[in-house]
Amino acid sequence: MKKQLTIGLFGFGCVGTGLYEVLNKTTLLQASIKHIVIKDLSKKRIIDASYFSTDANRILEDGEINVVVELINDYEAAYEIVTRALKAGKHVVSANKKLIAYYLDELLSLAKENQVSFLYEASVGGSIPIIRNLEEYYNNDSLSNINGIVNGTTNYILTKTSEGQSFDTALKTAQELGFAELDPTSDVDGFDAKYKLVLLLKHAFGFTARQDQVWNYGIRQLKDWDATYAREKSLKIKLLAFGTRIDNQIVGFVAPHLIPANHFAFNVENEFNAVVVEALFSDKQLFLGKGAGSHPTASAVLSDISALQFDYAYEYKKSASEDTLNFETGFSVKVYLSATSQEKLDQIEFLETHETYAGQSHSYKIGVISYEEIQKQNWNDASDYFLAVIPDSVQLIKKSELEQENRTHLIEEKLS
Ligand SMILES: NC(=O)c1ccc[n+]([C@@H]2O[C@H](COP(=O)([O-])OP(=O)(O)OC[C@H]3O[C@@H](n4cnc5c(N)ncnc54)[C@H](OP(=O)(O)O)[C@@H]3O)[C@@H](O)[C@H]2O)c1
CATH class of the missing domain: 3.30.360.10 (Dihydrodipicolinate Reductase; domain 2)
Known part of the structure; x- marks a missing residue:
């Protein structure tokens, strides 16, 4: 059964703004953005100022928000946000390849421990659905x-x-x-x-x-x-x-x-x-x-959010044979x-x-x-x-x- 997704969004730049726009044009998804955390409150935004703050707790401590979408351009700040969100039992969607390449194992363990999903289709190839295909279609x-x-x-x-x-x-x-x-x-x-x-x-x-x-x-x-x-x-x-x-x-x-x-x-x-x-x-x-680009990248983020409606999570089935592999x-x-x-x-x-x-x-x-x-x-x-x-x-x-x-x-x- 589809579940209602209440999103806390970090970042409202190129991809964050694109996500807001594509979400608004999508009718099939039961998802809404409740709050957006950015860095500079004085910047002019395309939507009402009441959505925005610079206070991460407004998202991370809000029990109604069940999905955190991390779209910021600072991988160290993103690490804090994503780890806190996972520990708080929220699903996380990210486009941040640097964060994930640095901390993949730790983030996966946290997601597993807290029984939540951590999805990142937009982090490779923008709009190209490569991660989910590797994960599901080429599941051998x-x-x-x-x-x-x-x-x-x-x-x-x-x-x-x-x-x-x-x-x-x-x-x-x-x-x-x-x-x-x-x-x-x-x-x-x-x-x-x-x-x-x-x-x-x-x-x-x-x-x-x-x-x-x-x-x-x-x-x-x-x-x-x-x-x-x-x-x-x-x-x-x-x-x-x-x-x-x-x-x-x-x-x-x-x-x-x-x-x-x-x-x-x-x-x-x-x-x-x-x-x-x-x-x-x-x-x-x-x-x-x-x-890359606002809407193409946002489309991959949207696809991850959509997958969360059905509790989708990467299973990393191929990693079972990891011990036998060597980096040559x-x-x-x-x-x-x-x-x-x-x-x-x-x-x-x-x-x-x-x-x-x-x-x-x-x-x-x-x-x-x-x-x-x-x-x-x-x-x-x-x-x-x-x-x-x-x-x-x-x-x-x-x-x-x-x-x-x-x-x-x-x-x-x-x-x-
Ligand atoms: N752009 C692309 O085509 C593309 C493609 C694939 C993946 N990505 C990835 O998507 C992510 C976002 O990229 P982008 O191009 O949208 O970046 P961007 O246009 O530079 O926007 C970054 C946003 O992050 C906010 N921000 C920065 N530090 C923050 C913090 N500590 N807390 C809260 N908000 C913070 C900024 O706030 P202010 O608005 O107040 O400055 C801004 O809204 C990055 O990880 C990037 O690698 C981007």
Whole structure:
């Protein structure tokens, strides 16, 4: 039976306002917003001032409010709100990927202990219903890959750089249009996409990755010559969140990829998001939609609220096999690596070289590199380099090969 939902809303910005509007246009849902907590009472709002306060207790201590919707832009303040709400026995809906990627296990335990639901469809892919599909539709153990454009800001910038704009100009335009924040670090350095990948790994494979385990490399170091290289070869550069399960090993990272025209992400442009799920029997399936924006994101929040009418909760059935899974760092991957000089390029050790170019302004190499070598640099800050992964090239390195490689290095070091 449907139950009446009385909502306490935290945040009335882009998504919060959108939620108010979509709720008003939805006739099937028995849900109403009782109170809204924001940060700055002096801001002009589109609805009556009597709805608003800055006092969290007005929601958290109100026994009539059975659902807390957390849509604020501060993950530490959100942690306080969400943990208090769960402890108070209220269902929680959130769109806050950073909060969830940092505190997933703790929040899940709290929800379980207090027998309430904690739903967060809007936190990955905006309007794309990926979490619930991974949770319910792909409710089996046969998923092998999850791969997607999950950050609209960087996809917008990369769309413009592929058309010939410089990274700096494209970023400035994105900021002017409100797609990018004034401090764009979380988007352009791949942090936002990494938080989303942590959630995708949880729901695709039942694996809880610590957010600091996952390599995130963004697009800040993209140079004009890299964009030109891609254009001349009829390729595109896209920032992808990639996760794969090979036997009991999970590999996951966020990095720019150099993709050909037949790749699913090739024509996914501007602020759109797309996620491909690959399973044993259904093969590849593509989810495509608006990854951000007021109403698209609010539609995912609305869907979570609607699910609460029927006491829906994620069951994390795949997490039952979590103990047998490992986060694997012993892998190699094929990459395109450009550098401001041949000398810089030569400082990076490749396992195999497939193509090289040495020019006046820059040099590049395409070849296979170990993740161990990748981890030696903080690539987001390495302004002499730009690296892009070649799709479908991840290979596990057998321990014996690694040991052999290390032995070879030791012998070489002794000889030199
Ligand atoms: N925007 C998108 O397209 C999108 C897409 C997917 C997910 N999300 C996620 O959705 C959440 C909200 O994003 P948004 O774009 O709506 O942010 P936003 O437009 O910046 O709005 C943030 C809201 O949070 C309020 N706020 C900040 N700190 C608060 C606190 N301590 N207590 C109460 N209210 C507080 C602000 O109050 P004032 O109004 O008084 O300043 C504002 O109303 C974030 O977690 C974001 O990552 C956003």
